[in-house]
Amino acid sequence: MNANLNTEQLASLRQAAHWFSQLNSGEVQASDYSAWQLWLNAAPVNAWAWQQAERLQTRMAASESPASARVLTLAAHGRHASRRRVVKAGLVLLGGGALGMGGYREIKQSPLLADVRTGVGEQRSLVLNNGTALMLNTASALDVDDRRDAPWLRLRQGELMVTVPARQTCRVITGNGTIDAGESRFAVRLLDGSSSLEVFGQQAQVTLASGQTLQVNSGQRCQFNDQGFSSLETNALAADAWGRGLLIANDQRLDQFISNLSRYRPGWLRCAPSVAALRISGTYRLNDTDQILRALATSLPVQVQRRTRFWVTITAA
Structure with missing residues (x-):
């Protein structure tokens, strides 16, 4: 096992691998989202492990590094293996020390510490x-x-x-x-x-x-x-607005706005491709993301679809 990870981190990585696979399986129910959120909020180490899952997914999409190739090789026997299976396998390897993915450096700089x-x-x-x-x-x-x-x-x-x-x-x-x-x-x-x-x-x-x-x-x-x-x-217009607790958009694409907003809201917040190019302007307070979502539905031809409080998609009205 990887000596740079303690027992708690190893366990959370494996749990994150399970949840990532489950939530992207296409067979998930509302109770699964609620259970995932309870797990995510249960301990800081769980949030850290989930972040590793999201980072690994991003790197699998963008990186051609040897480390990424080692993970993708796991899917070689199943030509149509899904992204979730590759990410899950990568997390298990990260916990076991076979992948690394910058292992020591990332753990040494872990926000948990x-x-x-x-x-x-x-x-x-x-x-x-x-x-x-x-x-x-x-x-x-x-x-x-x-x-x-x-x-x-x-x-x-x-x-x-x-x-x-x-x-x-x-x-x-x-x-x-x-x-x-x-x-x-x-x-x-x-x-x-x-x-x-x-x-x-x-x-x-x-x-x-x-x-x-x-x-x-x-x-x-x-x-x-x-x-x-x-x-x-x-600098972009109002680039320092977050320091005053504000999110300011000036004729910004909706998908870019939602991407920024998602940083301030736990769970999954996504924008459907059909409304991604809509433009938005306004000043919003970051301490109430629910209010921001309600404002979107009144100012744009969109609706807010909620599977749970932590799984939200912006779609066409």
Whole structure:
């Protein structure tokens, strides 16, 4: 077995594999969704294991890495094996140590081990000893070292807003690089294989392990990974609205809006292809996603189909 995983994590990975297979079997009933949600909410380790299932599904769709190939090879004897069977097999291997999928690194950075965590739909504010203000976004995890003049933070999962006061400094570390800033306001988000930085006031500097550096100024954003940086771009309109508890859309495609909203709502929230291209504008409070769904049904020709509270699809009215 994988020595980097404890008994509880191994058990939850296997349970997540079971639930992923069951919920995508085409034979699921309402009672199954309710039972899955109870399991998901029962312990933080279950939420972590479910996240591994979702990440693995995404990587199976996008990655051509040797690790992915090893999982897909499991389906070789069954040419039409479904995605759910491949993901389930991958999770079992991850728990058993045969797959790895970045094994040690991912477990070492597991949000379960973080100093501060937020659940889905939860946001949390903190103030460091030097006056630096933090806002941890939904489903995020953070380590904090506040014992020095220049505090540092390690973002393990999710998204973080940082406001550094005058004459102070702060450092944020991700798996892709290090961000250093004096007086400034900026947001850092972990993506699949990369990190993003958006600066809303003053500037911040990113340094990669290779020594490459990039200064990002107010109103700019970039993505970076171990190899380098993307081109600097202008921040999206109201990109920092989540720091005020808001979700703002300005003539945005509905499927993009639903994708953003799903980050703040537990369970499954999807948009049917038939309404994906509808456009939406408005300002919504993130602390009441049910109200946002009701507003959609009154402002657009759509209906909200609920199998359970945790399984919602937006379809044509």
